[in-house]
Amino acid sequence: MxxxxxxxxxxxxxxxxxxxxxxxxxxxxxxxxxxxxxxxxxxxxxxxxxxxxxxxxxxxxxxxxxxxxxxxxxxxxxxxxxxxxxxxxxxxxxxxxxxxxxxxxxxxxxxxxxxxxxxxxxxxxxxxxxxxxxxxxxxxxxNLKLRTSRERIAGYLLKQSALAGGADRFVLQIEKRLVASYLGMTPENLSRALKSLEGSGVELHGHAVTITDRARLAEACEADVLIDGPDSEPLSDGVSLPGPALSED
Amino acid sequence: MxxxxxxxxxxxxxxxxxxxxxxxxxxxxxxxxxxxxxxxxxxxxxxxxxxxxxxxxxxxxxxxxxxxxxxxxxxxxxxxxxxxxxxxxxxxxxxxxxxxxxxxxxxxxxxxxxxxxxxxxxxxxxxxxxxxxxxxxxxxxxNLKLRTSRERIAGYLLKQSALAGGADRFVLQIEKRLVASYLGMTPENLSRALKSLEGSGVELHGHAVTITDRARLAEACEADVLIDGPDSEPLSDGVSLPGPALSED
DNA sequence: CGGATGGTTGATAGCAATCAAGCACAGTGG
DNA sequence: CCACTGTGCTTGATTGCTATCAACCATCCG
The missing domain is CATH 2.60.120.10 (Jelly Rolls)
Structure with missing residues (x-):
């Protein structure tokens, strides 16, 4: 080693x-x-x-x-x-x-x-x-039980943005099919929902995400520390969610 | 105390x-x-x-x-x-x-x-x-991500039966609306799905459940220790699932 | 005997999965 | 360098499930 x-x-x-x-x-x-x-x-x-x-x-x-x-x-x-x-x-x-x-x-x-x-x-x-x-x-x-799939996606994007240091532009670290599975939906559905979120403050080009209107995106999914988590807490079995780690509450 | x-x-x-x-x-x-x-x-x-x-x-x-x-x-x-x-x-x-x-x-x-x-x-x-x-x-x-609501219900009934010592007749310990919420569906849906399970080896009278054909019910939801859990493991945050508490490890 | 609550049933609308093609990109091999 | 092939991604059409809305019924309790 x-x-x-x-x-x-x-x-x-x-x-x-x-x-x-x-x-x-x-x-x-x-x-x-x-x-x-x-x-x-x-x-x-x-x-x-x-x-x-x-x-x-x-x-x-x-x-x-x-x-x-x-x-x-x-x-x-x-x-x-x-x-x-x-x-x-x-x-x-x-x-x-x-x-x-x-x-x-x-x-x-x-x-x-x-x-x-x-x-x-x-x-x-x-x-x-x-x-x-x-x-x-x-x-x-x-997240699965309280949010619709559209909300979960918006929440995921906001969380990824936070993980990227609050940047408005960032790149998805993970294949979309895995994101879909993680969020509990099919790839087709993720694709459609992402498209529908363009026009709610998000732009997408491949894996590159740009948040053009954070307030509008937040309307699609009000963030909540009790779901989206303070970034300082490691995830699932001492695991990190897709994305860089952070400091938290 | x-x-x-x-x-x-x-x-x-x-x-x-x-x-x-x-x-x-x-x-x-x-x-x-x-x-x-x-x-x-x-x-x-x-x-x-x-x-x-x-x-x-x-x-x-x-x-x-x-x-x-x-x-x-x-x-x-x-x-x-x-x-x-x-x-x-x-x-x-x-x-x-x-x-x-x-x-x-x-x-x-x-x-x-x-x-x-x-x-x-x-x-x-x-x-x-x-x-x-x-x-x-x-x-x-x-359970939420891999099973349909019908399967979750069948699995829940099988689990409750196991908690009752494997008995074919038992009583739901919990209000159905709570069971529905726990299983991630609406009360209306639970009601309908339960009805549809009659004819798949289950009889219901109020909160009394009778499993008339365990094999048929198992067809509706193949049990799996990795989801339904061995009874020896306490549940969520040291918590028991809806149902009779078990004597456990 | 109300009144409240939980449960059931029916009708409807909407959301998500499925099925089926097409598209885009990356890696491979000619 | 350029097909070629596989994979991931998207798009469309359709089906089917689930939520919602609304009404009704049963039961328990005051």
Whole structure:
């Protein structure tokens, strides 16, 4: 593992405050894996053997049932995923695959559990990470249940803008089909709805988004911290939503 | 606080393994509150001052946005809620109100945070509780995104049957309007869909449900542990799904 | 016996999924 | 350099589901 990556990992909220001895012990049994795009990293239903840390690239978390498929989150560097399954030693609820060539750090979940029992600071970090993950998933559910698809899209654009530092112009980090799946609709519907939002303060050229009238766009979806989230909270299972990370409340 | 309730609380997964000294310290500053039906206990957006434990009665967790409202979970004795907000000291994402006259134990979240830093066993319990809560919320989202409303209803009936010990006859514990909201549909729709399920192996008389042909009902919704959950996992934020509480791990 | 609330039913409108083509762009190979 | 092919994206036509509006019924309670 490269010293640079090691340093970045050490600086994650999850690892920042733990004892050096604990961190070193964790890293000793950890492995780095390089994967091509499209590689399946974990499959839902399998036992959680490793905590995953995305060091480079991006990873989609998705769920399947009866041949249907939905995107639950996209993890970007440096984010962790499937922490919950690891600490409970239970089967994954989601599958994961790389969206591009990626590098992933694997930490054996047995070591993770052993060390969090010995290092109180680490336990505290895990609690914080899990609480954030829970809140992120609760937001996801609220978004789905309380908003129409048009509203979810407008909210997504506003959130992406915020993640881009509040810029009026930014580029979608994620394929539109994945955005659609994440937002709980079909690609066709996303396409149409995006078009209908042009004329509500948004311009689109491919993946480039320009917000021309923020007030009009906000009319399509009133933002709410209790759904759209303060950016400082990591998302789903210690995961980042599509987009750069931010500082928050 | 009654010794009986105290014992039950002490026996919750969250408190079972902690040091007696820690438990006593927590309980010293805790308060019991009696509430009539329909009383608002917490409001989304407010700061988390207390961890709540439902000792008697039942509590609905719901979320609101732009005048819309959705049920996120129903907590029954003895279950806790809003643990995530407490440990992070962040605003509630959900509101809570009693569905019937209830008794609720309030534990100051500052004490909670202080004690979990001192008592590693307690920290471990909190981690387990939060992980379970995360997984429950992830299941909720999967259920919404991967299943049609008819499938969600069939799945709900099958789950309620399982919670009733696998019985073919059971009684809905929750108002249908709440079930509808929890499942992400309107009461009208639930009513119609339930009717259409008669003839798919279900009979309904008021709140009494009889599964006459389990195989046919299963055709309407193939059960999946990764969505419907093993009964051993507590639900959403340490919460039980609408339905009888289970004795659980 | 009202009155309120929850539940059901019916009619209608609107939104979203589906099916089916076409289009645009990127990577590949001739 | 230029087809060529695959993939993602868009567009259109249609179907079907779900919400909405409105009325009615049942039950519980004062």
């Amino acid at each position: 490269h010293p640079q990556d090691l340093a970045e990992t050490r600086n994650l909220p999850l690892f920042r405050t733990m004892l050096s001895a604990s961190f070193d012990a964790l890293m000793q049994s950890a492995m780095t894996q390089r994967c091509p795009a499209g590689q399946e990293l974990i499959r839902q239903g399998a036992r959680a053997e490793y905590l995953h840390v995305v060091v480079e690239g991006s990873v989609e978390l998705y769920a399947e049932w009866q041949g249907r498929r939905t995107t639950m989150a996209v993890v970007q560097p440096v984010g962790t995923f499937i922490l919950a399954a690891c600490v409970k030693d239970l089967p994954y609820l989601m599958s994961a695959r790389t969206l591009e060539p990626s590098r992933v750090l694997l930490i054996p979940s047995s070591d993770l559990r052993a060390i969090f029992r010995r290092d109180p600071e680490f336990a505290v970090s895990i609690v914080g990470e899990l609480a954030a993950a829970f809140r992120s998933m609760a937001r996801h559910a609220k | 009654h010794p009986q309730d105290l014992a039950e609380t002490r026996n919750l997964p969250l408190f079972r393994t902690m040091l007696s000294a820690s438990f006593d310290a927590l309980m010293q500053s805790a308060m019991t509150q009696r509430c009539p039906a329909g009383q608002e206990l917490i409001r989304q957006g407010a700061r988390a001052e207390y961890l709540h434990v439902v000792v008697e009665g039942s509590v609905e967790l719901y979320a609101e946005w732009q005048g819309r409202r959705t049920t996120m979970a129903v907590v029954q004795p003895v279950g806790t809620f809003i643990l995530a907000a407490c440990v992070k000291d962040l605003p509630y994402l959900m509101s809570a109100r009693t569905l019937e006259p209830s008794r609720v134990l309030l534990i100051p979240s500052s004490d909670l945070r202080a004690i979990f830093r001192r008592d590693p066993e307690f920290a471990v319990s909190i981690v387990g509780e939060l992980a379970a809560a995360f997984r429950s919320m992830a299941r909720h989202a999967k």
